[in-house]
Amino acid sequence: MPSTSDFRNGLTLIWNGDLWSIIEFMHVKPGKGGAFVRSKLKNVKSGKIVDNTFRAGEKVETARIERRTYQYLYEDDLGLHFMNLETYEQISLPAESIQGREFIKEGGTLEILFHAETEKPLTTEIPNSVELVVTQTDPGLKGDTATGATKPATLESGAVVNVPLFINEGDTIKVSTDKGDYVTRVSTG
Numbered sequence: 001m002p003s004t005s006d007f008r009n010g011l012t013l014i015w016n017g018d019l020w021s022i023i024e025f026m027h028v029k030p031g032k033g034g035a036f037v038r039s040k041l042k043n044v045k046s047g048k049i050v051d052n053t054f055r056a057g058e059k060v061e062t063a064r065i066e067r068r069t070y071q072y073l074y075e076d077d078l079g080l081h082f083m084n085l086e087t088y089e090q091i092s093l094p095a096e097s098i099q100g101r102e103f104i105k106e107g108g109t110l111e112i113l114f115h116a117e118t119e120k121p122l123t124t125e126i127p128n129s130v131e132l133v134v135t136q137t138d139p140g141l142k143g144d145t146a147t148g149a150t151k152p153a154t155l156e157s158g159a160v161v162n163v164p165l166f167i168n169e170g171d172t173i174k175v176s177t178d179k180g181d182y183v184t185r186v187s188t189g
Contacts, residue, residue: 001059004037012044014061015052019044019115019122021065027056044113044122047099064116067125072104080104082112093121100126102159103177126177131186132156133172140165150182 007025014020020041029035035056042049044065054060070082070091079094080101093112095101103126104110111125137153150162153173161175163182174183 002062003060004054004056004058006060006062007037007039012063012065013041014063015041019063019065020050023049029056047123065122066114066116067111068114069109070112072106072108072110074106082110085109091121093124098124100124100177103130103132103155103157103175103180105130105132105157108157128178129174129176129183130157131172131174132159134163134167134169137163137167137169139168 004027007022009022009024011022012019013022021044023040023042025037025039027035027037037054037056037058039052039054040049041052069085071085073081073083073090075081075095079092080098081090081092083090091112098104108130110127113122113125114120115122132155134153135156138151140151149165151165151167152160153163153167154160155173155175159175159180161173161180161182163173167173167182167185168188171188172186174186175181176183
């Protein structure tokens with residue numbers, strides 16, 4: 001069984017009956033008393049981040065997590081359906097369990113994290129940015145660009161983001177998925 005001396009960023013622990021990933025850690029050796037490891041842990045399922053202190057040399061239970069690339073196929077009453085790009089195996093996940101769902105388009109890829117021992121899907125990770133086509137937006141007014149004004153635009157995935165006035169229907173734009181912000185125009189339609 002591994003101990004705190006085996007800690008590294010990204011290591012997944014089974015702690016308090018749940019799966020936690022180490023975001024950062026620091027070994028501390030005070031002048032008085034025993035050494036300890038100060039850590040920041042992220043819950044794999046909920047994303048909650050907590051600080052915890054372990055005694056130096058304390059035994060911890062680890063879990064093996066596998067990251068697999070899946071392609072989004074379609075959505076129906078059962079949830080969102082994905083296909084493994086290596087084995088062509090299909091799985092479905094409930095729509096509410098997928099963070100950033102509004103930025104996934106049919107045919108797009110994402111990473112699904114699996115608990116290796118149970119083969120149970122834990123969470124999904126979409127890319128940091130995606131390129132999507134603007135399907136609906138109002139035309140911008142000429143000469144109204146000096147203020148840095150924005151307007152809402154509906155994207156092919158169904159998401160609505162604020163874009164600069166020069167963006168038109170049919171344009172492909174890059175969107176940051178963590179904030180849902182417009183990044184840049186990729187091509188014009």
